[in-house]
Amino acid sequence: MNWDDLRFVVALARTGALARASKELGVNHTTVGRRIEAAEATLGVRLFSRTTTGYVLTDDGTRLLASLQGVEDAVHVVERQAHEHRDSLEGTVRITAPETFGVSYLSPRLAAFGKRHPELVIELLPSGEVLDLGKRQAQIAVRFFKSRHENLVVRRVADVTHGLYASKAYLARNPVTGVKNLAEHPLLTATPGVVEATWLSKLSSGVQPRFLSNLTLALVGAAKASAGIAVLPRYLGDVEPTLQHLPMPDEPSEPVWLTVHRDLKAVPRVRVLLDFLAACLTEDRALLSGR
Numbered sequence: 001m002n003w004d005d006l007r008f009v010v011a012l013a014r015t016g017a018l019a020r021a022s023k024e025l026g027v028n029h030t031t032v033g034r035r036i037e038a039a040e041a042t043l044g045v046r047l048f049s050r051t052t053t054g055y056v057l058t059d060d061g062t063r064l065l066a067s068l069q070g071v072e073d074a075v076h077v078v079e080r081q082a083h084e085h086r087d088s089l090e091g092t093v094r095i096t097a098p099e100t101f102g103v104s105y106l107s108p109r110l111a112a113f114g115k116r117h118p119e120l121v122i123e124l125l126p127s128g129e130v131l132d133l134g135k136r137q138a139q140i141a142v143r144f145f146k147s148r149h150e151n152l153v154v155r156r157v158a159d160v161t162h163g164l165y166a167s168k169a170y171l172a173r174n175p176v177t178g179v180k181n182l183a184e185h186p187l188l189t190a191t192p193g194v195v196e197a198t199w200l201s202k203l204s205s206g207v208q209p210r211f212l213s214n215l216t217l218a219l220v221g222a223a224k225a226s227a228g229i230a231v232l233p234r235y236l237g238d239v240e241p242t243l244q245h246l247p248m249p250d251e252p253s254e255p256v257w258l259t260v261h262r263d264l265k266a267v268p269r270v271r272v273l274l275d276f277l278a279a280c281l282t283e284d285r286a287l288l289s290g291r
Contacts, residue, residue, distance in 0.1 A: 002042070003071065008035035009047060010072050013065055016054040076135055077263070089269050092121040095277075097142040100216035101160070102126025104236060105288075106142065106277075113276050120269055128214065133261045139270050141259040142277065153265050157281040158256040161289045162196040164246040165237040170226040176246055179204050186210035186228030188219050196231040199252040234290030245290075253289065256281055 011021040011032070018029040025032065040047050047061035057065060097106055103126050110122050131137035134151060141147070146154055166176065166185075174185060183206030190197045191212050200207055211222050216232060223230035224242055234251075237243055258277055264270050281288070 002038065005035045005039040005042070006068050006071050007075075008032055009039050009061075010065070010068050012036060012048065012055055013057055013061065013068075016056070018055070073134075089117060089272060090119045091269055092123055093140065093269050093273050094123040094125060094138040095140040095142065095273070096125040096127060096131045096138040098144060099126045099128055100233075100236075101142065101144075103217065105284075109277075109280050113273065117272065120273075122273070133259065133264075139260065139264055139267075140274060140277070141257075143257045143259055144254040146255070146257050147259050151262055153260050153262050155258045155278065156255050157258055157278050158285050158288045159253040160256060161234045161251050161253045161291075162199070162231055163234050163237060163251050163290060164229050164248055165223055165232050165240070165243045166229045166246065167224055167226045167242050168244050169242070170223075170228070171244055176229065179248060182207050182229070188213075188222045188228050188230035190214050190216070190219070190231065195252045195254055199250070200231055203248060203250075233288075235284070235288045238287070238290060251290070256288070 008021070008025065011024050012018065015021045015024060018032050021032045022029040036048065043064070045060040045064075046058050047064070048055045049058055050056075095106070095110070096102075102124055106126075107124060110124055114120065114122050125131065125138055130143075131141065133139070133141060134149070144160065146156075164182075166174075176182070176185065182204045187200065187207050187209045188211040189200055189209050191214055192198075192201075194214070197209075200209075210228055211219070213219055213222075216236065219230045219232060220236055220240065220243075222228070223232065223237075224240065229246065230237075232243075234245075237245060258274060258281070260270065260274060265274065
């Protein structure tokens with residue numbers, strides 16, 4: 001058996017489509033199809049049925065999937081343990097973070113870190129998607145939630161506080177006198193369900209969001225264009241010279257967690273970046289919390 005064929009089977013089972021599996025594996029879709037056929041021929045069973053919506057595991061495929069995933073997990077363990085014993089500061093470190101935080105806060109600091117360690121390649125993956133550290137989609141994650149997986153090591157290093165902001169030009173024409181006055185203004189916020197949107201609905205029952213986006217940089221742009229009052233993280237709103245902070249009760253906060261797989265935390269190139277990020281986030285606590 002060609003053991004490498006098994007990762008193609010697991011990827012197709014996970015994604016349900018040749019195109020998505022090929023993107024995940026970094027090959028073309030014909031290669032995925034060919035390797036699936038090879039695995040089926042070697043095993044002597046049909047693993048997938050092709051439907052109008054994609055590829056679905058057969059009964060035999062479903063029966064074998066848990067064992068195949070076990071092989072994949074074992075390979076990832078070997079890879080992580082191999083990386084753990086590399087003592088040099090050379091190579092690539094991938095870090096994932098929420099999109100706006102990654103672009104606005106992390107990127108300039110990681111660029112400065114890169115100047116100090118030119119032998120390292122820092123790959124920043126700012127995204128709303130939660131990447132799997134166990135499968136080495138990234139080595140380090142900066143998250144606004146605490147990961148519970150037993151193989152992940154987490155450390156709370158700061159808190160990001162949110163507040164209300166409007167452009168000075170907008171406020172000159174539309175003064176805000178307090179919480180009761182908020183219902184008279186167009187609100188710019190994230191979609192319902194996130195912590196800042198929940199706070200806004202509790203702050204004043206009469207508020208009506210007029211512009212919604214889960215990309216905070218879009219809210220910053222709308223606020224600077226005098227579209228209304230935006231809910232922004234303090235580290236972004238406080239540094240915008242055209243925006244003014246509007247103090248309100250119980251401004252919400254989110255914890256910032258540094259997250260790494262326990263097999264990689266002692267790898268020198270990972271460790272040095274973890275220490276750097278912890279130092280930055282600790283030093284910038286006042287900036288991030290607005291205090």
